[in-house]
Amino acid sequence: xxxxxxxxxxxxxxxxxxxxxxxxxxxxxxxxxxxxxxxxxxxxxxxxxxxxxxxxxxxxxxxxxxxxxxxxxxxxxxxxxxxxxxxxxxxxxxxxxxxxxxxxxxxxxxxxxxxxxxxxxxxxxxxxxxxxxxxxxxxxxxxxxxxxxxxxxxxxxxxxxxxxxxxxxxxxxxxxxxxxxxxxxxxxxxxxxxxxxxxxxxxxxxxxxxxxxxxxxxxxxxxxxxxxxxxxxxxxxxxxxxxxxxxxxxxxxxxxxxxxxxxxxxxxxxxxxxxxxxxxxxxxxxxxxxxxxxxxxxxxxxxxxxxxxxxxxxxxxxxxxxxxxxxxxxxxxxxxxxxxxxxxxxxxxxxxxxxxxxxxxxx
Amino acid sequence: xxxxxxxxxxxxxxxxxxxxxxxxxxxxxxxxxxxxxxxxxxxxxxxxxxxxxxxxxxxxxxxxxxxxxxxxxxxxxxxxxxxxxxxxxxxxxxxxxxxxxxxxxxxxxxxxxxxxxxxxxxxxxxxxxxxxxxxxxxxxxxxxxxxxxxxxxxxxxxxxxxxxxxxxxxxxxxxxxxxxxxxxxxxxxxxxxxxxxxxxxxxxxxxxxxxxxxxxxxxxxxxxxxxxxxxxxxxxxxxxxxxxxxxxxxxxxxxxxxxxxxxxxxxxxxxxxxxxxxxxxxxxxxxxxxxxxxxxxxxxxxxxxxxxxxxxxxxxxxxxxxxxxxxxxxxxxxxxxxxxxxxxxxxxxxxxxxxxxxxxxxx
Numbered sequence: 219x220x221x222x223x224x225x226x227x228x229x230x231x232x233x234x235x236x237x238x239x240x241x242x243x244x245x246x247x248x249x250x251x252x253x254x255x256x257x258x259x260x261x262x263x264x265x266x267x268x269x270x271x272x273x274x275x276x277x278x279x280x281x282x283x284x285x286x287x288x289x290x291x292x293x294x295x296x297x298x299x300x301x302x303x304x305x306x307x308x309x310x311x312x313x314x315x316x317x318x319x320x321x322x323x324x325x326x327x328x329x330x331x332x333x334x335x336x337x338x339x340x341x342x343x344x345x346x347x348x349x350x351x352x353x354x355x356x357x358x359x360x361x362x363x364x365x366x367x368x369x370x371x372x373x374x375x376x377x378x379x380x381x382x383x384x385x386x387x388x389x390x391x392x393x394x395x396x397x398x399x400x401x402x403x404x405x406x407x408x409x410x411x412x413x414x415x416x417x418x419x420x421x422x423x424x425x426x427x428x429x430x431x432x433x434x435x436x437x438x439x440x441x442x443x444x445x446x447x448x449x450x451x452x453x454x455x456x457x458x459x460x461x462x463x464x465x466x467x468x469x470x471x472x473x474x475x476x477x478x479x480x481x482x483x484x485x486x487x488x489x490x491x492x493x494x495x496x497x498x499x500x501x502x503x504x505x506x507x508x509x510x511x512x513x514x515x516x517x518x519x520x521x522x523x524x525x526x527x528x529x530x531x532x533x534x535x536x537x538x539x540x541x542x543x544x545x546x547x548x549x550x551x552x553x554x555x556x557x558x559x560x561x562x563x564x565x566x567x568x569x570x571x572x573x574x575x576x577x578x579x580x581x
Numbered sequence: 582x583x584x585x586x587x588x589x590x591x592x593x594x595x596x597x598x599x600x601x602x603x604x605x606x607x608x609x610x611x612x613x614x615x616x617x618x619x620x621x622x623x624x625x626x627x628x629x630x631x632x633x634x635x636x637x638x639x640x641x642x643x644x645x646x647x648x649x650x651x652x653x654x655x656x657x658x659x660x661x662x663x664x665x666x667x668x669x670x671x672x673x674x675x676x677x678x679x680x681x682x683x684x685x686x687x688x689x690x691x692x693x694x695x696x697x698x699x700x701x702x703x704x705x706x707x708x709x710x711x712x713x714x715x716x717x718x719x720x721x722x723x724x725x726x727x728x729x730x731x732x733x734x735x736x737x738x739x740x741x742x743x744x745x746x747x748x749x750x751x752x753x754x755x756x757x758x759x760x761x762x763x764x765x766x767x768x769x770x771x772x773x774x775x776x777x778x779x780x781x782x783x784x785x786x787x788x789x790x791x792x793x794x795x796x797x798x799x800x801x802x803x804x805x806x807x808x809x810x811x812x813x814x815x816x817x818x819x820x821x822x823x824x825x826x827x828x829x830x831x832x833x834x835x836x837x838x839x840x841x842x843x844x845x846x847x848x849x850x851x852x853x854x855x856x857x858x859x860x861x862x863x864x865x866x867x868x869x870x871x872x873x874x875x876x877x878x879x880x881x882x883x884x885x886x887x888x889x890x891x892x893x894x895x896x897x898x899x900x901x902x903x904x905x906x907x908x909x910x911x912x913x914x915x916x917x918x919x920x921x922x923x924x925x926x927x928x929x930x931x932x933x934x935x936x937x938x939x940x941x942x943x944x
Contacts, residue, residue: 408915
């Protein structure tokens with residue numbers, strides 16, 4: 219059964235296709251998109267071992283000329299050095315403007331492949347084939363691409379929409395448990411900011427922290443409703459002029475925590491979970507949200523096996539300072555996305571440092 | 582007297598203002614654009630010595646917070662290392678999404694500043710303040726930004742339109758003669774591809790190779806008609822889906838010559854001049870253009886003090902091979918822009934290598 223979700227954009231609309239075993243149809247799928255013959259598949263060693271051969275075989279049998287490249291796994295390799303490697307391989311394989319880079323992997327691979335595609339020959343095609351839950355429901359959709367600066371996450375990047383997103387839920391079976399949970403953080407985020415029904419369905423599930431204990435129907439709901447939420451928001455505000463900022467719920471403090479722990483101790487989803495707990499409490503302290511709803515949120519985060527406390531050794535003042543570097547800073551004021559009820563958030567541009575400090579001390 | 586030329590684009594239109602002594606009005610001018618308070622002025626040591634203080638003083642007196650950065654001059658520094666320096670300075674100065682980079686310099690500074698602005702925080706403002714003739718009439722307009730890969734020019738880049746282009750013709754007085762001539766190559770290009778009247782006015786001028794021997798009215802005509810030609814073409818085809826390719830007249834072989842001489846022996850304008858001579862002859866050999874008109878073109882190129890022969894030691898086979906790397910290559914076929922009369926060109930996708938080889942041997 220295939221679900222198709224459309225991302226409607228003024229310049230270039232595209233679809234997200236969610237279908238079991240669709241990885242084997244990649245070649246046919248890309249043929250339908252009428253892309254040029256040359257394809258560069260970008261992955262990391264682990265993913266490539268599991269799925270590289272299958273993807274390449276499918277592309278070749280559909281008549282594509284396929285090159286491939288494996289970049290080291292992990293957020294700490296999401297930098298310009300990796301992008302330069304992609305440029306070199308693009309050059310070696312004479313990629314043309316009609317050529318396509320296929321991002322076969324998680325968020326890191328998707329962001330880097332997207333950025334390389336955005337900036338090679340001033341922009342070539344990219345098709346996202348996400349293999350982690352986080353990439354499926356979030357990073358592969360919406361055209362945000364980029365790499366980290368040594369002093370800040372995602373500071374270097376571009377908006378570059380994919381030609382298509384192909385999601386094969388089967389590949390989640392090889393996803394490490396911790397990675398699955400990281401993805402659940404973004405799914406819970408959609409529940410809090412946009413989709414109260416999704417939130418309730420997750421509340422009703424006995425288990426949320428391991429793929430094999432979650433009913434297949436709920437996995438299907440999680441994928442389609444999350445992708446739909448992302449597509450809705452991006453379709454209304456592609457370049458983050460306003461609404462799209464709500465997708466950063468939990469990310470303001472989350473990014474600071476990731477950065478301060480060197481992208482090692484805490485992964486992106488865990489950092490977002492911590493950030494949502496903090497933002498929820500800030501919302502309560504500002505009188506915007508009910509304590510009861512924060513607790514429902516935090517219970518869901520815990521059920522998904524995600525952290526709700528700051529990691530040991532993270533300095534609160536360092537977080538406050540790191541917030542000043544956030545892309546969302548405007549005239550020195552930190553912007554926070556804060557819930558007002560389950561499924562609804564508001565944007566506050568002027569949260570006092572004192573409140574942030576107090577909430578972080580309480581965690 | 583100020584001339585305003587509008588660049589009309591679907592997403593973001595902007596104006597080119599041509600006005601003597603306008604550099605001193607930069608601050609006021611940028612205030613009118615309603616940009617954020619933080620500005621990073623990017624230049625090179627020579628230009629900065631001449632005009633940096635004036636630009637910064639004007640910005641500061643208009644209330645901007647100004648940082649500045651001087652990058653080494655020359656095409657061979659147009660690489661990712663320079664971009665990384667700009668990222669570091671952007672970070673140090675906490676540039677925000679509303680901040681602006683000002684490119685005060687020639688084509689290299691404009692391309693690099695534009696690319697850094699395109700990719701910092703996924704895109705901040707850039708204002709182009711070109712100081713060379715070439716940058717005034719060509720590279721500052723139209724949003725092409727980028728840097729070179731060690732094996733090819735402008736392979737890394739993005740489309741990122743400036744918020745405005747401010748041209749102060751007074752600054753041409755400090756432009757070295759060779760640089761002035763390089764800019765004339767692009768002006769002659771507009772005459773051949775778009776504006777027969779501009780071509781005739783240049784033919785009628787006794788001198789074309791030194792600013793001080795050219796009548797001020799002709800300089801004014803050259804600037805306004807060239808900018809208008811560029812704005813017309815870009816307005817019709819921002820992302821080079823079709824028409825815009827005509828601006829690459831002379832650039833196909835030109836880029837190869839620049840690359841093969843290591844961006845040292847021959848500058849961009851000289852390479853374009855050589856490329857126009859070659860393309861003109863290819864057009865004649867294909868029966869598209871009159872021999873007489875090619876000779877008129879070549880006479881104009883010579884009058885502007887530009888080369889019409891291949892530099893010594895450039896291997897013709899290496900040029901043929903380099904053409905395969907050109908961004909305009911489609912399915913391995915080299916695209917040429919070829920004149921059919923003065924002021925009119927056509928696009929040919931299938932020029933046989935044999936003809937290219939023969940023409941190059943004859944130069």
